[in-house]
Amino acid sequence: MSMLDVSHDNQPAGPRIGYVVKRFPRLSETFVINELRALVSLGLHVEVFSLLRPEPEQQDALLRTLDLDVTYLPGRDELDRMTVAKRNFSSDKCREKTVRKELKARADDVSGLPPFPGKRHSQCAVLQLQAAVLAALAASRGVTHLHAHFASDAATVAMLASRVSSIPYSMTAHAKDIYHTYSTPDEDLAFLKKKLLAANFTVTVSDYNRRYLDEISGGRATIYRLYNGIDLTQLQAHFEPREDKLIVAVGRLVEKKGFRHLIDACSELGKKQIPFQCVIIGEGPERPSLEAQIEKLELNECISLAGGMSQRQVFEWLQRATVFVLPCVVGRSGDRDGLPTVLLESMALGTPVISTRLAGIPEMIDDGRSGWLATPGSTQSLADTLEKVLTTNAGERRAAACCAREKVERQFSLEDNARTLCRYFSAHGLAEAPVKKGQAE
Numbered sequence: 539m540s541m542l543d544v545s546h547d548n549q550p551a552g553p554r555i556g557y558v559v560k561r562f563p564r565l566s567e568t569f570v571i572n573e574l575r576a577l578v579s580l581g582l583h584v585e586v587f588s589l590l591r592p593e594p595e596q597q598d599a600l601l602r603t604l605d606l607d608v609t610y611l612p613g614r615d616e617l618d619r620m621t622v623a624k625r626n627f628s629s630d631k632c633r634e635k636t637v638r639k640e641l642k643a644r645a646d647d648v649s650g651l652p653p654f655p656g657k658r659h660s661q662c663a664v665l666q667l668q669a670a671v672l673a674a675l676a677a678s679r680g681v682t683h684l685h686a687h688f689a690s691d692a693a694t695v696a697m698l699a700s701r702v703s704s705i706p707y708s709m710t711a712h713a714k715d716i717y718h719t720y721s722t723p724d725e726d727l728a729f730l731k732k733k734l735l736a737a738n739f740t741v742t743v744s745d746y747n748r749r750y751l752d753e754i755s756g757g758r759a760t761i762y763r764l765y766n767g768i769d770l771t772q773l774q775a776h777f778e779p780r781e782d783k784l785i786v787a788v789g790r791l792v793e794k795k796g797f798r799h800l801i802d803a804c805s806e807l808g809k810k811q812i813p814f815q816c817v818i819i820g821e822g823p824e825r826p827s828l829e830a831q832i833e834k835l836e837l838n839e840c841i842s843l844a845g846g847m848s849q850r851q852v853f854e855w856l857q858r859a860t861v862f863v864l865p866c867v868v869g870r871s872g873d874r875d876g877l878p879t880v881l882l883e884s885m886a887l888g889t890p891v892i893s894t895r896l897a898g899i900p901e902m903i904d905d906g907r908s909g910w911l912a913t914p915g916s917t918q919s920l921a922d923t924l925e926k927v928l929t930t931n932a933g934e935r936r937a938a939a940c941c942a943r944e945k946v947e948r949q950f951s952l953e954d955n956a957r958t959l960c961r962y963f964s965a966h967g968l969a970e971a972p973v974k975k976g977q978a979e
Contacts, residue, residue, distance in 0.1 A: 554583040556681040558696040562588035569766045576956035611668040656720030669698030690715040711742040713876030734759040743877040744898025767952030775888035776857045783814045786859035791822030796865035805835045806921035816841045863892045867915045885942035890935040908942040
């Protein structure tokens, strides 16, 4: 891993895809790691360009599972050092004039729509610096295509680098990156439209998102729906035995996860003398308010905030649970979940699931067949659904869990969906589609 190393000896021949991400690796974005691993296993040459370094506690464990080139692009510290270096040209007026002219020309190339919505000028400068460096590195390493995960900063840098280098780019759009209000709705949508139209194509994780993005682009952008895939070889279904009346929820403690509604719904269960234990796994800014809510409702004996856990520990809890609950809502900023990976993982593990009718979630769960859906933000709807699932017989829960596993196998296989992404690259002349094992070449 390097920050500005431009030498790559013994590069493999053929198309080379540069993945552009905000922070790599990131524990909450294991779907990116899984996708990269699948693409490499299919024979695609991939390297990663990250705008930020990983959190120290996440770096080693996650990177041990990968064999990829990862380049961390320069950020604010490097920009500050460039300002100091620029002063060193003061004794050479001719050289300084030339440098200023070159910098101005390069800034004009990557100007985009400054200031970018919701960004300070200093933040815009960092993104432009990263785009210029990405363009130079990608060109020098023979990268034939840039693909950004998330339509926010990563896509901004990829778009600007594409403009400078003429290397085409595409992006995957998820949830917060397209629904959250960063500045004003008009400015955010205008900038998102700019990225959609500049991209060779856009992948998004649900039909719900695809319709939304298609409307923003006025039908002028190429947009594909491709669900996030999960590695089914690592997620074996475990249908029974399960602990009785154990509710498990997993996610960052933020507004869009809807955990305050889960706590209120649990209070309703208590009023009906329905026994339960609820474990909420995750950390986040809402922890103090959720703790206060639990205390106020006198639920300390039956609801616990368990904090953050490793993926292995999360899976162990999911395999014990009577039901997994993710009561997603739309946040005040417009942010919402798109296609929650932990919901797919629960379905793959054979855990009965409850969520809400929001965004792409109804595309994952057939209500009453492969899980249950409540009304977003409705405590009563969620409480009624929890009561139904907890008090039904174990055979009905198992039948729903079996249907859920079958649906995940049909629509959310990591390998199948990675092959589809390769076909999109191929259809746009960016890479050859890999040959399926056993398929004639």
